[in-house]
Amino acid sequence: MPGDDNTKRSPRGEPFVWLTSLGLAAGLMMVAGLLWVIVTNGTDVFWPKRVAEVELREGAGFEVGGALTFSGKVDTERAKAGSKGETETKFYIANRDAYGASFKYIDDDAIASLSYPEGLLVIERMEYGRAIGYPVNLTAGDGEVVAADDPRFFEELDALVRHAEATRHEIEDLRRKKVGRLSRKLEKIALKELRLRDKHAGDEARLAAELAPLLEQREGLQKQSEEYARRATETEAALNASKLTYRLSSGGERTLEAGGLIDYYAPNTLGLGGRIGLFVSNVWNFLSAPPREANTEGGVFPAIFGTFVMTVLMSVLVTPLGVVAAIYLREYAKQGPLVRSVRIAVNNLAGVPSIVFGVFGLGFFIYIVGGGIDEMFFKTKLESGKPTFGTGGLLWASATLALMTIPVVIVATEEALAAVPRGMREASLACGASKWQTIQRIVLPASLPGIITGLVLAMARGAGEVAPLMLVGVVKHVEDLPMSTSFPFGLDQKFMHLGFHIYDLGFQSPDSEAATPMVFATTLLLVVLVVVLNLGAILLRERLRRRYAAATF
Amino acid sequence: MHSVTTSPIPDADMTPPDHTGGDGTCINVSDYSFFYGSSQALFDNNLDVPERQVTALIGPSGCGKSTLLRNFNRMNDLVDGVHHSGDITIDGRSIYSPDLEVISLRKRVGMVFQKSNPFPKSIYENVIYSLRIQGVKSRGELDATVERSLRAAALWDEVKDRLKDSALGLSGGQMQRLCIARAIANEPEILLMDEPCSALDPIATAKIEELITTLKKDYTIVIVTHNMQQASRCSDRTAFLYLGRIVEADTTETIFNNPKEKQTEDYISGRFG
Numbered sequence: 001m002p003g004d005d006n007t008k009r010s011p012r013g014e015p016f017v018w019l020t021s022l023g024l025a026a027g028l029m030m031v032a033g034l035l036w037v038i039v040t041n042g043t044d045v046f047w048p049k050r051v052a053e054v055e056l057r058e059g060a061g062f063e064v065g066g067a068l069t070f071s072g073k074v075d076t077e078r079a080k081a082g083s084k085g086e087t088e089t090k091f092y093i094a095n096r097d098a099y100g101a102s103f104k105y106i107d108d109d110a111i112a113s114l115s116y117p118e119g120l121l122v123i124e125r126m127e128y129g130r131a132i133g134y135p136v137n138l139t140a141g142d143g144e145v146v147a148a149d150d151p152r153f154f155e156e157l158d159a160l161v162r163h164a165e166a167t168r169h170e171i172e173d174l175r176r177k178k179v180g181r182l183s184r185k186l187e188k189i190a191l192k193e194l195r196l197r198d199k200h201a202g203d204e205a206r207l208a209a210e211l212a213p214l215l216e217q218r219e220g221l222q223k224q225s226e227e228y229a230r231r232a233t234e235t236e237a238a239l240n241a242s243k244l245t246y247r248l249s250s251g252g253e254r255t256l257e258a259g260g261l262i263d264y265y266a267p268n269t270l271g272l273g274g275r276i277g278l279f280v281s282n283v284w285n286f287l288s289a290p291p292r293e294a295n296t297e298g299g300v301f302p303a304i305f306g307t308f309v310m311t312v313l314m315s316v317l318v319t320p321l322g323v324v325a326a327i328y329l330r331e332y333a334k335q336g337p338l339v340r341s342v343r344i345a346v347n348n349l350a351g352v353p354s355i356v357f358g359v360f361g362l363g364f365f366i367y368i369v370g371g372g373i374d375e376m377f378f379k380t381k382l383e384s385g386k387p388t389f390g391t392g393g394l395l396w397a398s399a400t401l402a403l404m405t406i407p408v409v410i411v412a413t414e415e416a417l418a419a420v421p422r423g424m425r426e427a428s429l430a431c432g433a434s435k436w437q438t439i440q441r442i443v444l445p446a447s448l449p450g451i452i453t454g455l456v457l458a459m460a461r462g463a464g465e466v467a468p469l470m471l472v473g474v475v476k477h478v479e480d481l482p483m484s485t486s487f488p489f490g491l492d493q494k495f496m497h498l499g500f501h502i503y504d505l506g507f508q509s510p511d512s513e514a515a516t517p518m519v520f521a522t523t524l525l526l527v528v529l530v531v532v533l534n535l536g537a538i539l540l541r542e543r544l545r546r547r548y549a550a551a552t553f
Numbered sequence: 554m555h556s557v558t559t560s561p562i563p564d565a566d567m568t569p570p571d572h573t574g575g576d577g578t579c580i581n582v583s584d585y586s587f588f589y590g591s592s593q594a595l596f597d598n599n600l601d602v603p604e605r606q607v608t609a610l611i612g613p614s615g616c617g618k619s620t621l622l623r624n625f626n627r628m629n630d631l632v633d634g635v636h637h638s639g640d641i642t643i644d645g646r647s648i649y650s651p652d653l654e655v656i657s658l659r660k661r662v663g664m665v666f667q668k669s670n671p672f673p674k675s676i677y678e679n680v681i682y683s684l685r686i687q688g689v690k691s692r693g694e695l696d697a698t699v700e701r702s703l704r705a706a707a708l709w710d711e712v713k714d715r716l717k718d719s720a721l722g723l724s725g726g727q728m729q730r731l732c733i734a735r736a737i738a739n740e741p742e743i744l745l746m747d748e749p750c751s752a753l754d755p756i757a758t759a760k761i762e763e764l765i766t767t768l769k770k771d772y773t774i775v776i777v778t779h780n781m782q783q784a785s786r787c788s789d790r791t792a793f794l795y796l797g798r799i800v801e802a803d804t805t806e807t808i809f810n811n812p813k814e815k816q817t818e819d820y821i822s823g824r825f826g
């Protein structure tokens with residue numbers, strides 16, 4: 001009956017409501033899925049899992065290090081490519097020095113048995129990733145050998161770990177800080193020499209006289225430098241006299257010199273508390289240590305620091321510029337076709353691909369501005385082949401990002417200014433305030449929440465950017481953080497960046513399998529960083545908004 | 554050519570009224586027309602506003618009351634494309650004279666708006682805003698001004714214990730009185746009020762009306778109102794505007810009891826508007 005039909009039929013347009021909610025659901029699911037993958041994989045890296053000892057079936061075509069027994073962490077299980085129902089497991093077998101790779105896929109059919117022996121140790125070391133094996137003995141510097149079944153063994157091993165750590169610091173101090181300082185002094189002397197040679201060209205006697213003290217000084221410094229280097233080598237040799245010997249599950253004993261020993265743990269006897277403790281200390285190391293072994297091991301502190309300093313510097317550059325520009329556009333400029341077209345141009349600037357800004361930064365900031373600065377102020381250094389500002393560095397990277405994000409700040413500020421109630425401006429003007437006083441005392445404070453929102457959007461965009469940075473100063477590894485107490489305060493230094501770090505680890509790494517965990521961990525960190533930034537901004541904005549709530553009702 | 558830069562006689566702006574010609578006229582409007590772009594809002598108006606009295610501007614909405622009021626302190630300058638003919642003088646001096654700065658004019662002519670508009674600052678800072686922009690630093694002077702202004706605006710007793718609180722926490726009537734205190738703090742000669750009670754409840758309205766009667770001892774007050782009772786209660790003189798023209802201006806008593814014009818009588822008796 002037609003009448004019945006009418007009552008059953010849903011109102012026109014109802015399907016579109018469903019469609020829109022479906023769209024939202026799909027979007028949310030994708031975001032949730034992405035986050036889930038990042039969070040599980042990113043935290044998994046730090047969790048100390050148990051290590052299995054695997055017996056392989058004979059004749060199944062698998063072996064590790066020439067043997068049928070090996071130890072490894074179960075990483076992932078997956079269906080074998082091109083087979084029906086067969087599965088294979090990815091093991092983290094470590095011992096890259098012995099096996100040539102850190103991961104291995106084994107057909108599940110080829111596995112005879114799995115066990116979790118208590119004696120296994122996971123040993124963290126400076127090179128070749130981790131080692132997994134049974135401890136055999138410990139050779140002290142004086143040749144005394146402590147066997148693994150000696151009750152003193154783990155005591156001695158712990159002491160050695162601490163000693164190795166302290167000694168490495170000592171060596172590092174000698175090599176990097178002391179020798180580094182001397183070589184900077186030597187560089188300065190070389191520059192002075194160049195200058196003198198220029199000044200007294202043709203006047204051999206004068207030149208020799210003036211050079212003499214310089215050369216003497218140089219000799220002294222070089223001697224001192226050699227002395228430091230010798231002491232470093234000696235200390236290292238003394239440390240390396242202590243050795244840890246361990247046996248691989250696949251057979252064969254190996255020794256690790258104490259210089260390469262970082263830490264160890266027994267993965268199969270660790271209690272929950274111990275695991276959590278280890279997890280926390282792993283996370284802390286990741287956040288606070290510099291990377292090792294082509295960035296695949298160690299931490300990401302230099303990248304965090306670089307990202308942070310760059311973002312702060314960018315904000316310092318972009319805020320005043322953007323706010324001043326917006327004030328002029330909104331408050332002073334005569335609204336007309338010209339201002340409208342400027343506004344459209346600014347909006348379009350926000351849509352320009354970031355790599356274009358990178359190219360501009362390289363061409364303008366580095367080659368023209370930086371080259372000019374070097375030409376004028378760092379001439380001698382330039383002549384010795386070392387540009388100062390004429391090459392990528394912290395300052396130019398920040399300036400490039402500032403340029404890239406300035407439209408965001410301008411647009412947000414303009415909107416915030418426009419939202420200040422007219423009554424408030426009139427009240428100020430009626431009190432005898434000038435236009436500038438009104439802007440400064442009433443309009444700007446009232447639009448602060450909006451301005452901060454814009455700034456944080458800009459920061460989030462800048463912190464997550466990679467492409468332009470590769471052209472203007474970000475590199476895969478630096479020895480020194482971009483920071484210095486003497487001019488130019490590290491502004492000219494190259495630096496590491498989290499976004500680029502992810503790209504470099506994931507796609508430029510010689511051993512991408514080994515780098516995968518770091519990629520996830522770093523991605524998680526970057527996501528957390530951006531979320532924290534945004535949350536902070538929202539909180540700040542809400543607080544300010546409550547304070548400056550408009551008086552109109 | 555004369556210079557349009559800073560006033561060469563700044564003190565002249567600050568001296569108290571000299572009661573030009575002894576007739577006690579404070580504001581004089583002569584043949585004044587005003588245009589928003591091409592649309593004319595005021596037509597050849599003439600008006601005398603005597604000093605230390607309350608003059609009410611009444612008329613149906615859209616007739617130009619606010620426009621006229623906002624020209625007394627040149628607030629309409631902020632609107633794009635406005636122009637005028639004729640003149641307005643305050644104490645005999647044209648407000649458009651090139652050596653009179655708008656800022657010093659606005660110091661002498663305070664304004665209270667229809668919608669109360671306190672700044673999102675503390676009560677204290679609201680009151681002394683005009684002193685702050687003049688760079689007054691002396692703590693004693695600031696404190697004295699706050700007390701004097703708030704007392705004059707009959708708000709002191711209500712807020713004296715929470716001067717540091719945000720002004721946005723006050724009630725509607727208190728906010729409007731705070732705006733009056735803020736205008737008074739500048740020590741103006743003239744106080745312009747554009748429907749100051751239109752957003753307030755009857756009790757708050759009564760308080761403000763009472764306040765207006767006390768303030769006229771010290772200030773020349775021009776008040777725009779659409780409330781006839783209010784005009785009759787608290788004004789000494791009344792001007793009736795209709796379609797941009799001042800139809801009639803006289804003592805309030807005459808306007809309400811014995812108007813000369815038919816239009817005025819119709820409006821007063823509620824036959825239109």
Ligand SMILES: Nc1ncnc2c1ncn2[C@@H]1O[C@H](COP(=O)(O)OP(=O)(O)O)[C@@H](O)[C@H]1O
Nearest residue numbers: 589594612613614615616617618619620621632
């Ligand atoms: N900013 C403005 N721009 C253009 N026209 C305006 C503006 N303000 C007021 N007007 C016009 O001027 C006339 C008088 O307005 P107004 O003085 O506000 O009237 P009233 O206060 O008596 O209600 C009205 O026709 C109004 O539309």
Ligand SMILES: [Mg+2]
Nearest residue numbers: 618619620747
């Ligand atoms: Mg009005």
